[in-house]
Amino acid sequence: MTRAAGVPTRKQRQEHTRRCLLDAAARVFARRGLAQASVDEVAADAGFTKGAVYANFAxxxxxxxxxxxxxxxxxxxxxxxxxxxxxxxxxxxxxxxxxxxxxxxxxxxxxxxxxxxxxxxxxxxxxxxxxxxxxxxxxxxxxxxxxxxxxxxxxxxxxxxxxxxxxxxxxxxxxxxxxxxxxxxxxxxxxxxxxxxxxxxxxxxxxxxx
The missing domain is CATH 1.10.357.10 (Tetracycline Repressor, domain 2)
Incomplete structure:
Protein backbone atom coordinates (compact mmCIF):
# COMPACT_ATOMS: atom_id res chain seq x y z
CA MET A 1 0.00 0.00 0.00
CA THR A 2 1.34 3.42 -0.96
CA ARG A 3 1.72 5.86 1.92
CA ALA A 4 -0.31 9.04 1.46
CA ALA A 5 1.69 12.20 0.91
CA GLY A 6 2.31 14.09 4.13
CA VAL A 7 1.57 11.11 6.37
CA PRO A 8 4.56 10.50 8.68
CA THR A 9 6.34 7.17 8.54
CA ARG A 10 6.56 4.87 11.55
CA LYS A 11 10.14 6.00 12.12
CA GLN A 12 9.11 9.66 11.98
CA ARG A 13 6.32 9.02 14.49
CA GLN A 14 8.77 7.28 16.81
CA GLU A 15 11.23 10.17 16.55
CA HIS A 16 8.44 12.65 17.26
CA THR A 17 7.37 10.66 20.32
CA ARG A 18 10.93 10.55 21.65
CA ARG A 19 11.39 14.30 21.17
CA CYS A 20 8.12 15.01 22.96
CA LEU A 21 9.09 12.73 25.84
CA LEU A 22 12.55 14.29 26.15
CA ASP A 23 11.07 17.80 26.19
CA ALA A 24 8.47 16.77 28.76
CA ALA A 25 11.15 15.07 30.87
CA ALA A 26 13.13 18.31 31.02
CA ARG A 27 10.11 20.22 32.28
CA VAL A 28 9.04 17.61 34.82
CA PHE A 29 12.52 16.77 36.16
CA ALA A 30 13.40 20.45 36.47
CA ARG A 31 10.20 21.07 38.40
CA ARG A 32 10.08 17.94 40.55
CA GLY A 33 13.59 16.48 40.62
CA LEU A 34 14.61 13.05 39.38
CA ALA A 35 13.80 11.18 42.58
CA GLN A 36 10.36 12.74 43.07
CA ALA A 37 9.18 12.81 39.46
CA SER A 38 7.35 9.78 38.08
CA VAL A 39 7.17 8.23 34.64
CA ASP A 40 3.42 8.86 34.71
CA GLU A 41 4.02 12.60 35.15
CA VAL A 42 6.41 12.71 32.21
CA ALA A 43 4.01 10.76 30.01
CA ALA A 44 1.08 12.99 30.95
CA ASP A 45 3.08 16.16 30.29
CA ALA A 46 4.01 14.83 26.84
CA GLY A 47 0.46 13.74 26.07
CA PHE A 48 1.23 10.02 25.96
CA THR A 49 0.68 6.97 28.13
CA LYS A 50 3.29 5.46 30.42
CA GLY A 51 3.65 2.67 27.88
CA ALA A 52 5.06 5.16 25.37
CA VAL A 53 7.83 6.04 27.81
CA TYR A 54 8.84 2.42 28.37
CA ALA A 55 8.62 1.70 24.65
CA ASN A 56 11.41 4.24 24.15
CA PHE A 57 13.40 4.20 27.40
CA ALA A 58 14.24 1.36 29.75
Whole structure:
Protein backbone atom coordinates (compact mmCIF):
# COMPACT_ATOMS: atom_id res chain seq x y z
CA MET A 1 0.00 0.00 0.00
CA THR A 2 1.34 3.42 -0.96
CA ARG A 3 1.72 5.86 1.92
CA ALA A 4 -0.31 9.04 1.46
CA ALA A 5 1.69 12.20 0.91
CA GLY A 6 2.31 14.09 4.13
CA VAL A 7 1.57 11.11 6.37
CA PRO A 8 4.56 10.50 8.68
CA THR A 9 6.34 7.17 8.54
CA ARG A 10 6.56 4.87 11.55
CA LYS A 11 10.14 6.00 12.12
CA GLN A 12 9.11 9.66 11.98
CA ARG A 13 6.32 9.02 14.49
CA GLN A 14 8.77 7.28 16.81
CA GLU A 15 11.23 10.17 16.55
CA HIS A 16 8.44 12.65 17.26
CA THR A 17 7.37 10.66 20.32
CA ARG A 18 10.93 10.55 21.65
CA ARG A 19 11.39 14.30 21.17
CA CYS A 20 8.12 15.01 22.96
CA LEU A 21 9.09 12.73 25.84
CA LEU A 22 12.55 14.29 26.15
CA ASP A 23 11.07 17.80 26.19
CA ALA A 24 8.47 16.77 28.76
CA ALA A 25 11.15 15.07 30.87
CA ALA A 26 13.13 18.31 31.02
CA ARG A 27 10.11 20.22 32.28
CA VAL A 28 9.04 17.61 34.82
CA PHE A 29 12.52 16.77 36.16
CA ALA A 30 13.40 20.45 36.47
CA ARG A 31 10.20 21.07 38.40
CA ARG A 32 10.08 17.94 40.55
CA GLY A 33 13.59 16.48 40.62
CA LEU A 34 14.61 13.05 39.38
CA ALA A 35 13.80 11.18 42.58
CA GLN A 36 10.36 12.74 43.07
CA ALA A 37 9.18 12.81 39.46
CA SER A 38 7.35 9.78 38.08
CA VAL A 39 7.17 8.23 34.64
CA ASP A 40 3.42 8.86 34.71
CA GLU A 41 4.02 12.60 35.15
CA VAL A 42 6.41 12.71 32.21
CA ALA A 43 4.01 10.76 30.01
CA ALA A 44 1.08 12.99 30.95
CA ASP A 45 3.08 16.16 30.29
CA ALA A 46 4.01 14.83 26.84
CA GLY A 47 0.46 13.74 26.07
CA PHE A 48 1.23 10.02 25.96
CA THR A 49 0.68 6.97 28.13
CA LYS A 50 3.29 5.46 30.42
CA GLY A 51 3.65 2.67 27.88
CA ALA A 52 5.06 5.16 25.37
CA VAL A 53 7.83 6.04 27.81
CA TYR A 54 8.84 2.42 28.37
CA ALA A 55 8.62 1.70 24.65
CA ASN A 56 11.41 4.24 24.15
CA PHE A 57 13.40 4.20 27.40
CA ALA A 58 14.24 1.36 29.75
CA UNK A 59 13.88 3.47 32.88
CA UNK A 60 13.31 6.94 34.27
CA UNK A 61 17.06 7.28 34.73
CA UNK A 62 17.77 6.37 31.11
CA UNK A 63 15.28 9.01 30.00
CA UNK A 64 17.01 11.60 32.18
CA UNK A 65 20.47 10.66 30.89
CA UNK A 66 19.46 10.78 27.24
CA UNK A 67 17.89 14.17 27.85
CA UNK A 68 21.24 15.31 29.26
CA UNK A 69 23.07 13.80 26.27
CA UNK A 70 21.04 16.01 23.94
CA UNK A 71 21.91 19.10 25.95
CA UNK A 72 25.60 18.23 26.27
CA UNK A 73 25.81 17.85 22.49
CA UNK A 74 24.08 21.18 21.93
CA UNK A 75 26.48 23.01 24.26
CA UNK A 76 29.50 21.51 22.50
CA UNK A 77 28.10 22.50 19.12
CA UNK A 78 27.77 26.09 20.37
CA UNK A 79 31.38 26.09 21.56
CA UNK A 80 32.57 24.59 18.28
CA UNK A 81 30.85 27.36 16.33
CA UNK A 82 32.32 30.07 18.58
CA UNK A 83 35.86 28.69 18.19
CA UNK A 84 35.59 28.21 14.43
CA UNK A 85 35.44 31.89 13.49
CA UNK A 86 38.31 34.03 12.24
CA UNK A 87 38.19 36.28 15.30
CA UNK A 88 41.01 36.59 17.82
CA UNK A 89 40.97 34.03 20.66
CA UNK A 90 39.78 36.59 23.22
CA UNK A 91 36.82 37.55 21.05
CA UNK A 92 36.04 33.90 20.42
CA UNK A 93 36.03 33.27 24.16
CA UNK A 94 33.73 36.22 24.77
CA UNK A 95 31.40 35.00 22.04
CA UNK A 96 31.33 31.55 23.64
CA UNK A 97 30.38 33.18 26.94
CA UNK A 98 27.57 35.13 25.30
CA UNK A 99 26.30 31.97 23.60
CA UNK A 100 26.26 30.09 26.91
CA UNK A 101 24.27 32.80 28.69
CA UNK A 102 21.87 33.05 25.77
CA UNK A 103 21.36 29.31 26.10
CA UNK A 104 20.62 29.69 29.82
CA UNK A 105 18.04 32.34 28.99
CA UNK A 106 16.41 30.21 26.27
CA UNK A 107 16.55 26.94 28.24
CA UNK A 108 15.78 27.94 31.84
CA UNK A 109 15.49 24.30 32.92
CA UNK A 110 19.15 23.60 32.12
CA UNK A 111 20.68 24.87 35.37
CA UNK A 112 18.21 22.94 37.52
CA UNK A 113 18.69 19.78 35.45
CA UNK A 114 22.47 19.95 35.61
CA UNK A 115 22.48 20.51 39.36
CA UNK A 116 19.88 17.78 39.79
CA UNK A 117 22.13 15.37 37.86
CA UNK A 118 25.01 16.11 40.21
CA UNK A 119 22.91 15.78 43.34
CA UNK A 120 21.36 12.51 42.25
CA UNK A 121 24.75 11.13 41.23
CA UNK A 122 26.13 11.96 44.67
CA UNK A 123 23.41 9.81 46.26
CA UNK A 124 23.04 6.97 43.76
CA UNK A 125 26.15 5.02 42.79
CA UNK A 126 24.46 3.30 39.84
CA UNK A 127 23.31 6.58 38.37
CA UNK A 128 26.74 8.13 39.00
CA UNK A 129 28.40 5.29 37.09
CA UNK A 130 26.18 6.12 34.10
CA UNK A 131 26.53 9.90 34.31
CA UNK A 132 30.28 10.23 34.79
CA UNK A 133 31.34 8.70 31.44
CA UNK A 134 29.00 11.11 29.68
CA UNK A 135 30.40 14.09 31.55
CA UNK A 136 33.95 12.90 30.93
CA UNK A 137 33.22 12.54 27.22
CA UNK A 138 31.88 16.10 27.12
CA UNK A 139 35.00 17.38 28.90
CA UNK A 140 37.28 15.46 26.53
CA UNK A 141 35.45 16.87 23.51
CA UNK A 142 35.78 20.37 24.94
CA UNK A 143 39.51 19.77 25.47
CA UNK A 144 39.79 18.73 21.82
CA UNK A 145 38.11 21.95 20.68
CA UNK A 146 40.40 24.05 22.88
CA UNK A 147 43.46 22.13 21.67
CA UNK A 148 42.48 22.67 18.06
CA UNK A 149 42.17 26.41 18.64
CA UNK A 150 45.43 26.59 20.58
CA UNK A 151 47.39 24.68 17.97
CA UNK A 152 45.91 26.81 15.19
CA UNK A 153 47.26 29.86 17.03
CA UNK A 154 50.63 28.23 17.67
CA UNK A 155 50.27 28.37 21.45
CA UNK A 156 50.70 25.98 24.33
CA UNK A 157 48.77 27.23 27.40
CA UNK A 158 51.25 25.60 29.76
CA UNK A 159 48.72 23.17 31.25
CA UNK A 160 47.07 20.10 29.71
CA UNK A 161 44.02 20.96 27.65
CA UNK A 162 42.00 18.54 29.76
CA UNK A 163 42.70 20.78 32.77
CA UNK A 164 41.88 23.85 30.72
CA UNK A 165 38.52 22.30 29.84
CA UNK A 166 37.88 21.54 33.51
CA UNK A 167 38.58 25.19 34.37
CA UNK A 168 36.12 26.42 31.74
CA UNK A 169 33.47 23.95 32.91
CA UNK A 170 33.96 25.01 36.52
CA UNK A 171 33.40 28.65 35.58
CA UNK A 172 30.34 27.82 33.47
CA UNK A 173 28.83 25.67 36.21
CA UNK A 174 29.44 28.37 38.80
CA UNK A 175 27.80 31.04 36.67
CA UNK A 176 24.81 28.77 36.02
CA UNK A 177 24.42 28.16 39.76
CA UNK A 178 24.73 31.84 40.68
CA UNK A 179 22.19 32.83 38.02
CA UNK A 180 19.81 30.21 39.36
CA UNK A 181 19.90 31.28 43.01
CA UNK A 182 20.57 35.03 42.71
CA UNK A 183 20.02 36.10 39.10
CA UNK A 184 19.99 39.82 39.88
CA UNK A 185 23.68 39.72 40.84
CA UNK A 186 24.86 38.03 37.62
CA UNK A 187 24.50 40.27 34.57
CA UNK A 188 24.34 38.63 31.16
CA UNK A 189 27.76 39.91 30.14
CA UNK A 190 29.58 38.57 33.21
CA UNK A 191 30.51 35.14 31.83
CA UNK A 192 31.64 36.66 28.54
CA UNK A 193 33.97 38.96 30.49
CA UNK A 194 35.20 36.06 32.63
CA UNK A 195 36.15 33.97 29.60
CA UNK A 196 37.80 36.96 27.97
CA UNK A 197 39.97 37.60 31.03
CA UNK A 198 40.70 33.90 31.39
CA UNK A 199 41.86 33.71 27.77
CA UNK A 200 44.08 36.77 28.19
CA UNK A 201 45.65 35.14 31.25
CA UNK A 202 46.11 31.81 29.49
CA UNK A 203 47.68 33.51 26.48
CA UNK A 204 49.93 35.58 28.72
CA UNK A 205 51.21 32.48 30.44
CA UNK A 206 51.46 30.47 27.25
CA UNK A 207 54.67 29.29 25.73
CA UNK A 208 55.50 28.40 22.17
CA UNK A 209 55.12 24.66 21.58
CA UNK A 210 58.36 22.73 21.76
Missing amino acids: SKEELFLEMMDVRFAARLAELDRALSTDEAPVEQARAAGRDFVEHLNLDPEWSRLFIEAGLHASRDATFRAQLLPRYAAMRERMAELLRRRGEAGGLDPGVPYEQLATMVLAMANGVAFERLVQPDTVPDELFSSMLGLFTIGAAGGARAPR
